[in-house]
Amino acid sequence: MQPSSEMQALLDAPSGSDEALARDLGLLMRHLLERSNRSVFAAVEEMDLSFSQTKIFLTFTGRERPRSIKSISDELGLSLPATSRAIDGLLQRGLITRTEDPGDRRVKQIEVTESGREISQRIMQLRVTGVQEFVATLTPDERGRLAAVLEPI
Amino acid sequence: MQPSSEMQALLDAPSGSDEALARDLGLLMRHLLERSNRSVFAAVEEMDLSFSQTKIFLTFTGRERPRSIKSISDELGLSLPATSRAIDGLLQRGLITRTEDPGDRRVKQIEVTESGREISQRIMQLRVTGVQEFVATLTPDERGRLAAVLEPI
DNA sequence: TATTGTTATACTCTATAACTATA
DNA sequence: TATAGTTATAGAGTATAACAATA
Numbered sequence: 001m002q003p004s005s006e007m008q009a010l011l012d013a014p015s016g017s018d019e020a021l022a023r024d025l026g027l028l029m030r031h032l033l034e035r036s037n038r039s040v041f042a043a044v045e046e047m048d049l050s051f052s053q054t055k056i057f058l059t060f061t062g063r064e065r066p067r068s069i070k071s072i073s074d075e076l077g078l079s080l081p082a083t084s085r086a087i088d089g090l091l092q093r094g095l096i097t098r099t100e101d102p103g104d105r106r107v108k109q110i111e112v113t114e115s116g117r118e119i120s121q122r123i124m125q126l127r128v129t130g131v132q133e134f135v136a137t138l139t140p141d142e143r144g145r146l147a148a149v150l151e152p153i
Numbered sequence: 154m155q156p157s158s159e160m161q162a163l164l165d166a167p168s169g170s171d172e173a174l175a176r177d178l179g180l181l182m183r184h185l186l187e188r189s190n191r192s193v194f195a196a197v198e199e200m201d202l203s204f205s206q207t208k209i210f211l212t213f214t215g216r217e218r219p220r221s222i223k224s225i226s227d228e229l230g231l232s233l234p235a236t237s238r239a240i241d242g243l244l245q246r247g248l249i250t251r252t253e254d255p256g257d258r259r260v261k262q263i264e265v266t267e268s269g270r271e272i273s274q275r276i277m278q279l280r281v282t283g284v285q286e287f288v289a290t291l292t293p294d295e296r297g298r299l300a301a302v303l304e305p306i
Numbered sequence: 307t308a309t310t311g312t313t314a315t316a317c318t319c320t321a322t323a324a325c326t327a328t329a
Numbered sequence: 330t331a332t333a334g335t336t337a338t339a340g341a342g343t344a345t346a347a348c349a350a351t352a
Contacts, residue, residue: 021296022285024303025185029284032182050342070310079344084312086342106310106351131182132175138306143174145302150177153295203319223333232321237334239319259328259333 036130043126047119052078052086057095057112057120066109068101095119189283196279200272205231205239210248210265210273219262221254248272 044054059067059075073083087110090096095116101107112120135143197207212220212228226236240263243249248269254260265273288296 018285018288018296021300021303022281022288024300024306025288026281026284028303028306029182029185029189032178033186036182052342068310080311081313081345082343084310088312104310104352108311128175128179131179132171135171135175135178142302142306143171145298146306147174147177149295149298149302150174150181153177153181153291153299205319221333233334234322234336235320237336241335254333257329257333261334 032131032134035134036127039126039130040123043123049119050086050089052076052082053090054123056083056086056090057116057123060112060120061124064112066099066111068107069110070107072110090116185284185287188287189280192279192283193276196276202272203239203242205229205235206243207276209236209239209243210269210276213265213273214277217265219252219264221260222263223260225263243269 044051049057055076056072059072069083069087070080072078072087073080076083078086087096087098091098095113097111097113098108099111101109138146197204202210208229209225212225222236222240223233225231225240226233229236231239240249240251244251248266250264250266251261252264254262291299
């Protein structure tokens with residue numbers, strides 16, 4: 001089967017087939033993404049954060065303990081120098097602190113400050129808001145059934 | 154209500170509430186994205202296409218007619234020079250053609266070549282594959298119910 | 307010697323400005 | 330004058346290489 005035929009098959013997928021489900025899920029994902037990304041991108045641009053700086057904040061969500069630059073670099077798949085420079089920018093704006101690890105003086109411990117936490121939470125809030133707005137567009141019946149299906153998954 | 158409390162409320166959202174639904178949808182979206190993006194990014198890197206070049210291909214999906222550089226630039230929200238340069242690269246690799254519009258000689262008509270179409274379809278196929286793999290992990294029962302809920306939406 | 311982090315350098319992609327050709 | 334596209338230039342962000350400090 002040629003790629004071209006496969007694509008066509010996907011568009012024509014009969015209702016109820018796995019292909020139709022994959023297509024509907026893809027469309028839903030795309031819709032949710034567009035909705036969520038618009039507000040997040042606008043906020044991130046307004047706050048003058050780079051994409052990597054935003055992702056650095058996200059690596060702190062849930063676990064507030066200090067992290068080394070290396071561990072952040074590894075988690076984001078970003079080079080150590082790039083991570084170091086991104087952190088430099090956050091440091092200069094007072095959004096994080098960088099202190100020497102007393103146990104291993106090669107290591108710098110990075111922590112989010114109070115104002116950094118505010119920004120980080122605002123970003124996460126916006127991500128959620130896009131999805132919440134979509135949920136609000138559904139009828140109560142659709143909401144209930146979608147919730148019932150998703151919960152076990 | 155402080156952002157911090159809002160985030161906590163989301164995590165604690167009682168099963169059946171709109172907040173729980175939004176959270177589950179967000180988690181699903183994140184899961185699908187990670188799954189889909191891994192393979193797409195790997196392929197795009199291997200083919201040595203920039204992010205913008207990939208998006209240019211996507212603007213041709215569904216409508217095979219020639220487009221002007223301006224229209225592509227507008228649709229992607231990319232500057233005209235950046236679009237022009239990205240197209241230059243695709244042209245040099247024989248993935249598109251750039252011909253003068255006989256009706257208005259300021260305009261260049263961009264078309265996807267046969268080898269360009271192959272690459273474009275391979276990318277789209279990978280996007281879909283990630284979702285299809287996820288669908289395959291569901292039980293037939295979950296699949297049926299999810300499909301029934303999504304179709305009207 | 308190996309590891310953490312920083313600095314030096316070069317590359318890619320982008321936008322704005324200046325320019326050319328056509329309308 | 331206005332528009333489509335290109336070329337010139339500068340800036341942001343990245344990676345690799347070279348380096349310093351510590352283990």
